[in-house]
Amino acid sequence: MAPSPAQPRGYSDNQPFPAGYSSTILKLFVESLARGNDVQALDAGPVCQENINFFAQRMRRHYACDMFIRLQRLPGEQPRPGNLVRHLDYPARSFDGIELWDLIDHLDDDQARQLMARCSEMLKTTGVLMLIALEKKPEPARINTFVVGRDYRVGFRLQPHLELAWHCRHNRALMSLLAEFEIVRSFRYVNGLREFLLKKPTLTRARIGDW
Amino acid sequence: MLGKSKKPESDKPYTVPQKEEAKPAPPPPPRSAPTASEVKTTIGENISIEGQIKGEEHLVIEGALKGNVELEKHNFTVGLKGRVDGEIRAQNISISGQLMGTIKALGKVEVTKDADFLGDIKAKSISVEDGAYFKGSIELDREPHRKSGFAAAPHRPSSPDAAMAQPSPATDTRKES
Numbered sequence: 055m056a057p058s059p060a061q062p063r064g065y066s067d068n069q070p071f072p073a074g075y076s077s078t079i080l081k082l083f084v085e086s087l088a089r090g091n092d093v094q095a096l097d098a099g100p101v102c103q104e105n106i107n108f109f110a111q112r113m114r115r116h117y118a119c120d121m122f123i124r125l126q127r128l129p130g131e132q133p134r135p136g137n138l139v140r141h142l143d144y145p146a147r148s149f150d151g152i153e154l155w156d157l158i159d160h161l162d163d164d165q166a167r168q169l170m171a172r173c174s175e176m177l178k179t180t181g182v183l184m185l186i187a188l189e190k191k192p193e194p195a196r197i198n199t200f201v202v203g204r205d206y207r208v209g210f211r212l213q214p215h216l217e218l219a220w221h222c223r224h225n226r227a228l229m230s231l232l233a234e235f236e237i238v239r240s241f242r243y244v245n246g247l248r249e250f251l252l253k254k255p256t257l258t259r260a261r262i263g264d265w
Numbered sequence: 266m267l268g269k270s271k272k273p274e275s276d277k278p279y280t281v282p283q284k285e286e287a288k289p290a291p292p293p294p295p296r297s298a299p300t301a302s303e304v305k306t307t308i309g310e311n312i313s314i315e316g317q318i319k320g321e322e323h324l325v326i327e328g329a330l331k332g333n334v335e336l337e338k339h340n341f342t343v344g345l346k347g348r349v350d351g352e353i354r355a356q357n358i359s360i361s362g363q364l365m366g367t368i369k370a371l372g373k374v375e376v377t378k379d380a381d382f383l384g385d386i387k388a389k390s391i392s393v394e395d396g397a398y399f400k401g402s403i404e405l406d407r408e409p410h411r412k413s414g415f416a417a418a419p420h421r422p423s424s425p426d427a428a429m430a431q432p433s434p435a436t437d438t439r440k441e442s
Contacts, residue, residue, distance in 0.1 A: 101399040103392055110391070110403040118393075119400040127398075141400065199395065215378075215396045 074209040079249035081206040082239055083184040086251070087113065087151045095151035096144070096176065099123065100199045100213055105153075108202045117149070121157055122197070122216055138165050139172040147178045154185045155200045158231065160218040166231045174234045174254060182253050183235060187228055189246030191220040222246075310346045324355075326362070338371075345379055358388070
């Protein structure tokens with residue numbers, strides 16, 4: 055992925071996030087959902103008023119499960135494998151779309167793999183997954199919500215109640231976690247923010263035979 | 266006692282102040298009896314209820330409730346310490362405590378940052394504060410012509426070039442495969 059030189063005016067590379075940007079992946083994600091009927095999508099958090107309204111006004115039913123706050127509470131729980139993804143107990147092939155903002159940046163490799171596998175199960179065959187990941191830990195390392203505004207412009211709002219670990223990854227490490235998916239489109243920003251639109255791999259004849 | 270200053274006693278004989286003649290207290294301003302829409306019932310935090318509630322006044326739950334609630338045109342509130350498990354139908358619904366179940370509001374649903382919600386929401390509008398422990402589905406009432414399928418953007422339509430016209434960081438892209 056070639057980084058884009060374009061940034062909003064006044065942006066400096068030292069800032070952990072751009073002040074706001076137009077998300078082409080979000081636009082593609084919404085356009086992809088718009089092709090279906092009675093679509094259902096899942097937002098894995100953080101829970102955000104603007105995003106809930108944005109999606110709920112556009113589809114029959116929108117689901118939100120704030121995995122960030124569940125991750126925050128996880129340390130107090132009895133640790134066991136699958137602790138986190140057990141919250142995503144939706145039936146298989148439930149969703150036409152899943153929004154994973156930058157959740158993966160706060161999961162270790164095991165948790166991230168479990169999450170991606172669960173997302174693959176929950177997505178319909180024609181479903182799409184939107185994922186955002188940072189290449190490096192921002193300074194200061196504070197957690198922000200990606201707030202959807204008009205015309206697919208995304209802003210940021212600090213979430214002071216969230217203090218989570220950071221597991222930012224370079225491309226190679228990130229790609230290995232996304233192996234269950236095919237990348238439809240991806241964009242990389244100067245500050246290392248990466249956006250992905252993913253889909254489940256198309257079944258080849260040989261693989262259909264395996265089913 | 267040290268640190269305490271005492272007024273010097275004067276030689277003047279102390280006289281008990283004359284008691285003012287008691288005046289009759291002014292009558293309280295006339296207050297009309299609260300109407301049904303103003304009356305509010307609160308279930309205290311040490312009370313547990315199991316069963317169906319149907320009523321015509323606002324209801325606040327600070328205790329525990331297991332059962333369905335039907336309040337025609339009135340508001341339902343789950344207070345900070347409230348715990349509710351059931352199906353709620355009301356005009357407006359506010360959640361600051363725990364609620365597990367289905368919500369159907371003719372008006373607005375408000376989920377505060379202290380709320381712990383698990384369930385399904387159907388309402389005209391919804392507000393969710395950052396920090397709410399939230400897991401649920403949201404269905405907003407829409408005009409009939411937007412009922413089926415993926416609705417068009419409710420705000421001003423976004424032109425296909427709108428995003429590109431912004432100083433987008435996505436001008437230089439490469440397709441991953």
